[in-house]
Amino acid sequence: MGELRRTHDCYSITEESLESEVTLMGWVHRRRDHGGLIFVDLRDREGITQVVFAPEVNKEAHEKAHSLRSEYVIAVRGKVRRRPEGMENPKIKTGMVEVACNELRILNTSKTPPFPLDEEKDVSENVRLKYRYIDLRRPVMLENLKLRHRVCQEMRNYLSAKGFFEIETPMLTRSTPEGARDYLVPSRVNPGKFYALPQSPQLYKQILMIAGMERYFQIVRCFRDEDLRADRQPEFTQLDMEMSFVKEEDVIELIEGLIQAIFSKTLNLDVRPPFKRLTYREAMERFGTDRPDMRFGLELVDITDVASKCGLKVFNTVASTGGVVKAINAKGMADLSRKDLDVLTEFAQSLGAKGLAWVKIKEDGAWQSPIAKFFSEDEQRAIMDKLSAASGDILFFGADKRETVFKVLGELRLELARRRNLIPEDTFDFVWITEFPLLEYDEDEGRFKALHHPFTAPMTEDLGLLDENPAAVRSRAYDLVLNGVEIGGGSIRIHQQNVQKKVFGALNIPEEEAQEKFGFLLEALTYGAPPHGGIAFGLDRLVMLMAGRDTIRDVIAFPKTQKAQCLMARAPAEVSMAQLAELYLKPDWKKDQQ
RNA sequence: GGGGUCGUAGUUCAGCUGGUUAGAACGCUGGCCUGUCACGCCAGAGGUCGCGAGUUCGAGUCUCGUCGGCCCCGCCA
Numbered sequence: 053m054g055e056l057r058r059t060h061d062c063y064s065i066t067e068e069s070l071e072s073e074v075t076l077m078g079w080v081h082r083r084r085d086h087g088g089l090i091f092v093d094l095r096d097r098e099g100i101t102q103v104v105f106a107p108e109v110n111k112e113a114h115e116k117a118h119s120l121r122s123e124y125v126i127a128v129r130g131k132v133r134r135r136p137e138g139m140e141n142p143k144i145k146t147g148m149v150e151v152a153c154n155e156l157r158i159l160n161t162s163k164t165p166p167f168p169l170d171e172e173k174d175v176s177e178n179v180r181l182k183y184r185y186i187d188l189r190r191p192v193m194l195e196n197l198k199l200r201h202r203v204c205q206e207m208r209n210y211l212s213a214k215g216f217f218e219i220e221t222p223m224l225t226r227s228t229p230e231g232a233r234d235y236l237v238p239s240r241v242n243p244g245k246f247y248a249l250p251q252s253p254q255l256y257k258q259i260l261m262i263a264g265m266e267r268y269f270q271i272v273r274c275f276r277d278e279d280l281r282a283d284r285q286p287e288f289t290q291l292d293m294e295m296s297f298v299k300e301e302d303v304i305e306l307i308e309g310l311i312q313a314i315f316s317k318t319l320n321l322d323v324r325p326p327f328k329r330l331t332y333r334e335a336m337e338r339f340g341t342d343r344p345d346m347r348f349g350l351e352l353v354d355i356t357d358v359a360s361k362c363g364l365k366v367f368n369t370v371a372s373t374g375g376v377v378k379a380i381n382a383k384g385m386a387d388l389s390r391k392d393l394d395v396l397t398e399f400a401q402s403l404g405a406k407g408l409a410w411v412k413i414k415e416d417g418a419w420q421s422p423i424a425k426f427f428s429e430d431e432q433r434a435i436m437d438k439l440s441a442a443s444g445d446i447l448f449f450g451a452d453k454r455e456t457v458f459k460v461l462g463e464l465r466l467e468l469a470r471r472r473n474l475i476p477e478d479t480f481d482f483v484w485i486t487e488f489p490l491l492e493y494d495e496d497e498g499r500f501k502a503l504h505h506p507f508t509a510p511m512t513e514d515l516g517l518l519d520e521n522p523a524a525v526r527s528r529a530y531d532l533v534l535n536g537v538e539i540g541g542g543s544i545r546i547h548q549q550n551v552q553k554k555v556f557g558a559l560n561i562p563e564e565e566a567q568e569k570f571g572f573l574l575e576a577l578t579y580g581a582p583p584h585g586g587i588a589f590g591l592d593r594l595v596m597l598m599a600g601r602d603t604i605r606d607v608i609a610f611p612k613t614q615k616a617q618c619l620m621a622r623a624p625a626e627v628s629m630a631q632l633a634e635l636y637l638k639p640d641w642k643k644d645q646q
Numbered sequence: 647g648g649g650g651u652c653g654u655a656g657u658u659c660a661g662c663u664g665g666u667u668a669g670a671a672c673g674c675u676g677g678c679c680u681g682u683c684a685c686g687c688c689a690g691a692g693g694u695c696g697c698g699a700g701u702u703c704g705a706g707u708c709u710c711g712u713c714g715g716c717c718c719c720g721c722c723a
Contacts (some may be wrong), residue, residue, distance in 0.1 A: 082683075089680035102683070122673090139681055147683090164674060167657050170684080173672090175657065178715050231723040251723085277721045402649070492723095505723045553688075603716095614716070 053077075053159060056127050063099030065146045069132040074151060076101060077159070079189070080124045082170065083117075084412060090117045094128060094151075097194060102141070102150040103128050105243040113156040123162035123186075124507040129155040177605070183335040184610055196607045198268075200595045202318045205272055207291055210313045213308065216267040216293065216514070221256035223249060223273070229561075229569055232276035233284070243636040249275035249287075252588060254505060255573050257294040259260045259543055261584040262576045269293040271591065280614045282594055282603040285536065287612075294586030297522025300528060300544060303585050304484060307532065307540070315480065327482040327532070335485050340378075340462025342488070345536025346481045348474040350465045352378045352450075352458075358434050359451065364426035366406075370451040382468050386412040386446045398466060400450075405460040409449040413441050423449075464469055465615060466536070480597070483533050490527035491558060499560040504529045506559055507573075508543040509551070522558045528585070549577040 059075045076095035094430065105117035109130070120126065130153040140149035166183055167175040180187040184432060186195055227234045227248035233443045234248035250256075252274050260268045270292045277286060295303060308325035310594075315321045328346060335344050338351045355378065360371035367377050382388075393410060400408040411421035418424075419432055427435070442446060450457040469475050482527040490510050491500040500522050502508065505550040510518065529543035546552045552574060556566045566574065592604035605611035612618055632639060 084682050084685050086682065086685075087679040089682080091682050091685085093683070100683095104681085106680070107688090108680090139683090141683055143683085164656070168673065173658065176653090176715070179657080181715095216693090228723095232721085254723090276722060279720085281722090282717075284722070404719090460652085495708065502723050615714080619715095 053127055054157065056129060056155075056157065058127075061098040062094055062096045062101040063145060065101045065132055065149060065151065067134070067148055070134060070149065071131065073131050073154075074102070076151065077127045078125070079162075080120050080122055080126060082122070083120050085118060090114065090120075092120060092126075092128075094126070095189075099146060100144055101146045102135075103130065104150050105153050105156070107163075109152045109158045110154045113153045116156050116158070117153070120158070121164070123161065124158060125160040125162070127155075127157040127159055127235070128153050130607065131247060158331065161407075178613070178619060179257060181611070181613065184620045188609065191376045193606070196595070196601065197598045197609060199318060199599055200591070200607055203314055203591070203595055203598065206317045207269070207271065207310065210310050210525075211267075211269045211293065214267070215575075216269045217265055218270060219260060219265065219268050220270060221250070221253040221260075221272070225250050225256075228255075230502065232278050235275045235277050235284065238635040238637055251276050252290065253292050257292060257586060258507060259576055260582075261294055261296045261545075262579065262581045264296075266296045266582075267294075268586075268589055280612065280616060282605075283561060283590075283596070285592065285608065286616050287606060288604070288608075289474045289591040291589040291591055292586070293588070294584060296582040296584045298544070298583070298585050300486070300530060300585070303542060303587055304530060311482070311532075315598075321480065323480055323482065324409050326459055327484055329484040329486060331487040332485055332526075333487065334546050335483075338459055340458035340460075340465065341536075342421070342485055342531065343536055343538045344483065344485075345466065345469075345475070346483050346533075347476055347479050347535060348469050350380055350382065350468055350474070352380055352461050352465070353439050354402065355379050355435055355438055355449075358431055358438075362427050362431050364423055367426075367449075367451050373451050375451065377449060378457050379435065379439055379450070380448045380461055380465055380468070381441050382446045382448060384444050385468065385472065386414075386444050388446060396448075396464065396467070400460050400464060403460045403463055404456050405450060405452065405475055408460075408464075409451070411447040411449075413443050413445045413447070415443050417443055464539045478600070479535070481535055485533060486529075486533070487526045488529040489523065490514075490525040490555070491522050493523060500558055502555075502559060503527070504541065506545055506555060506561070506570075507545045507552070509546045510555070515551070515554075518558050519552055525558075532587075532589075534594070537593055537597060538590070539597070540587050540589040542585065544583070544585035547577065547581040547583050549574060550575060614633050615635065 056075050058077045060069065062076055062078055065074060065076070076094055076096070078094045081095035081100055083202060084091040088107065092103045092105070093100050094103050099562050105114040107114045128151060128152040132149050133152055134384040135148060135150050166503040167179055167185050167186070169186060188197070191429050212218070224237060224247040227236065232251050234251065237247040237249065239245045239247060250490035253270060253272055257268055272290055273287055274290050275287050278284070280286065295306070308327055312323055312325055315323045321490040330344070332342055335342050336355065338344070340352050354372050356374060356376050359367035362368070370377055409421070411419050411424065411434070414420050416435075419427070435441070435447070448461070450461040452460070468601065489503055490508060492503045494501045504527060509528040511526045511528055517525045527543060529541065531538055532540035546555060556563075592607055596602070596604045599607055601607060610618060610620065617623065
C-alpha cells in the first residue's frame with residue numbers, strides 16, 4: 053500500500069467528489085480491456101465504482117492494468133470525473149462518475165475464482181461452502197450479514213434503553229436430562245467427566261433473576277446435537293432474555309416494541325403491534341399446527357358431527373373412536389387434475405394419512421367424488437355450509453387420530469397455498485400462540501414430558517388439575533410465529549419451590565434425580581426468587597425471514613452441512629491418540645470394524 | 647433410523663430406446679480493439695461423466711453397492 057491511504061469507499065463516490073483526488077481499495081469485480089482503454093469495476097463492501105485506465109492520464113498505470121484479473125486486490129489513486137455524455141450507467145449509484153487512474157498498485161493477485169460472484173446465479177452449495185470466503189464476497193451474502201449485524205445492533209440498543217444488562221453465561225456447563233442431545237466436552241483435569249455445551253442458557257438466566265439482575269439479555273450461541281434442516285443448525289444464535297416482576301403481558305408488550313423497532317430501523321417497515329394472538333388449541337383446530345402461517349386462509353373445519361352419522365364407514369369409525377374428521381375448502385381449485393389429486397394423496401400418505409378423500413363441487417352444486425354416495429343431500433348441504441363451499445371448490449377430508457388429521461391437513465394447507473401462489477411475498481404476519489399444554493405424553497417413554505421445558509409455570513387456574521389430569525394443564529408459555537416459522541418462545545417461569553416440585557412430580561422425575569440435575573436451581577428458588585419470565589428468539593430464523601431467504605445457512609457466515617460438517621475448515625476431524633490420551637479417552641472403533 | 651432428489655469441463659447445464667471423437671453457455675488463456683459497463687471480434691486450452699463392482703461385443707446412459715450435496719419424516723424440552 054505504501055503511503056497510500058484509502059479516502060473513499062466504492063459507494064460514496066458521487067458528483068460531490070468531482071475533480072477531487074481519491075484513493076480507493078478493493079477487488080477487481082470485472083475488467084473490460086479495450087486495448088487502448090481499460091475499464092475496471094472496482095468493488096468493495098459498499099459498492100462498485102468504475103475506474104478508467106487511459107494512457108493519456110497515466111501510461112504506467114494503463115500498462116499495468118492489462119495484467120489485472122478477477123478478484124485481484126488493488127489500490128487506485130485518481131481524479132473523480134464526470135462520465136462523457138451518454139456514457140452514464142444508471143444501474144449503479146456511482147454511475148454518473150468514474151475515477152481516472154493516476155496510480156495503480158496491485159496489493160494482491162488472485163487465482164480465478166471457482167464460481168462467478170457477480171450474478172445471483174445458482175451455484176451448488178457445497179462449492180459455495182468450501183470457498184465460503186468467496187461466497188461471502190457476493191453482494192447478496194454481504195447484505196445478509198450486514199442486515200444481521202444491524203438487527204443485533206438494534207436489539208442491543210433497544211434492550212439497553214429498556215434497562216437490560218447484557219450478561220454472558222458459560223459455554224462449558226453441565227449436561228441436563230430432558231430436551232435435545234448435548235454436545236459433550238471432556239474435562240482433562242476431571243478424568244471421566246464431561247461438560248456439555250449449552251442448549252440454551254435457561255438455568256443461568258433464571259439464576260440471574262434470583263441474583264437480582266432484574267433484566268438480562270444475551271445474543272448467545274446454543275448447541276443441539278440433532279439432525280439438521282433448512283432452519284436448524286447444530287449451533288445457532290438466540291436472543292435470550294429474562295425479566296423479573298413481570299407477567300405474560302409485560303414480556304409480550306416489550307417484545308412487540310422490540311420487533312417493531314427492528315423492522316422499522318433495518319427494513320424501514322412498519323409492523324404495528326399488537327400482533328394477532330391465538331391459543332394453542334385454536335391454532336391446532338384451525339391450522340393444524342402450533343406455528344400457523346397466517347398469510348392466507350384455507351382453514352381446517354371440523355365436521356366430525358356430520359361425519360359420525362354419514363354412510364361412510366371410515367368416517368363413522370374415526371368419529372366413534374375419539375378421532376376427528378376435518379376438511380379444508382380449497383376455494384376455486386376444482387380444476388385440480390386426477391394426477392394432481394394422486395400426487396396430493398401420496399403427499400398426505402407420506403405424512404401418515406391412510407388416504408385423502410376429496411369432493412369437487414360441480415356447476416350445479418352437486419358433488420363429484422368417489423365418496424359422494426355415502427352422504428345424504430342434507431349431510432352434503434351441512435358440510436357445504438360449514439365450509440362455505442360453492443361450485444368450483446374442492447374439499448379435502450382428513451379422518452384419523454387428532455394429531456394425524458392436524459398434521460396432514462396442516463401440511464396439505466401449506467402445499468395447496470404453495471401450488472396456487474396464495475402466499476403473499478414481502479408480508480410479515482406475526483402471531484402469538486398462547487396457552488400451550490404444560491405437558492405432553494411421550495408414548496415411547498410412557499410418561500409425561502414438558503412441552504416447553506420443566507421450569508415453565510402452569511396457569512394458576514389449572515394448577516389443581518396437575519394431579520388428576522396432567523394433560524389438561526395449560527402453561528404460561530407463549531411462542532411468536534412469523535410467516536409460519538417459530539421465531540421465539542418463552543414463558544413465565546416457576547419461582548416457587550413447591551410448584552417446581554409438583555411439576556417434577558408430574559414429569560415423573562424422582563426427587564433425587566431432580567436434586568442431582570437441577571439441585572442448584574431448586575435451592576436458589578428457596579432464597580428469595582422473584583416472579584420472572586422471559587423469551588428466546590431464533591436470531592438466524594428472524595434474519596432469514598427478514599432477508600427473504602429460505603435457509604438460515606444464508607444468514608450464517610460459516611454454517612454446517614446436513615451432516616454437521618464445515619466444508620471449509622473440514623470439521624469435525626480426527627484427533628491424535630496423544631490428545632485422546634490426555635483426556636483419558638479410549639477410542640473404540642467397533643462401529644467401523646463390524 | 648427412514649423417504650425423496652441430485653452428482654457430466656472451473657461454473658450452470660444438455661446428452662434420446664446403451665453405439666464408437668461427450669456437447670452448449672459463461673468463465674479461463676492468447677491476439678486485436680480509446681467509451682465499455684453481461685464490452686466486442688478472432689483463435690485456443692480445458693473431462694477418471696462422484697467412486698467401486700456387475701450386466702453387455704459395447705456403459706455418462708442399465709443393476710447393485712458406496713461417498714457426498716439438498717429437501718422432508720422421526721428427532722429438535
